[in-house]
Amino acid sequence: MAVGIALIALGVIGSMAVYRSASATISVVGVVRDLDRGRVIEAGDLQAIRISPESAKFFVGASNAGSLLGKVLIVPVMSGSPLSESMVSAALPLGPDEALTSAAVPMGNIPANLAVNDNVRLVLTPDVTITNASPPLLFDEVVTVWAIEQSDELSSAVIVTFRGPLRLSIAIAGAGNVRISLVSE
DSSP, X not given: OHHHHHHHHHHXXXXXXXXXXXXXXXXXXXXXXXXXXXXXXXXXXXXEEEEOHHHHTTSOBGGGGGGXXXXXXXXXXOTTOBOOGGXXXXXXXXXXXXXXXXXXXXXXXXXXXXXXXXXXXXXEEOOTTOTTOOOOEEOSSOEEEEEEEEOSSOTTEEEEEEXXXXXXXXXXXXXXXXXXXXOOO
């Protein structure tokens, strides 16, 4: 009989331990309301929510909520959802007159150590197959490098995406070749 009581007591204690560990939660940053893609995060958008320790490792901890302020959502987020670093960007959203424009740029036309967020000037040269092509043109604004990718199909070129005015898209579309000059601004 004593053994039976001991087993029951151990069962109750074990059940309580399992229940407590299952109900343990950690505070992470969540959103108060539905937020659209492109929204700049403000303090009033955030709240602490409690989730399991296993899930918490994928999200921003409540103690790091300040690191999200001023960042931009790159996906829409539903009310009560936790936030991860992959859901935000430090880059401001595109303005109504801005565009992301990419070009395949030959390796020799790119400065060494070109990196994302560098300020550059673009020299647009005509397509050599056009007989009445215009002379090379220096695009009149400094633009920012948004992304740089090496393409598997283009071994001698790099795909560079620029953030700049919408008219940059037209200028690059009409160019036969793009040369990048790294500038400071």
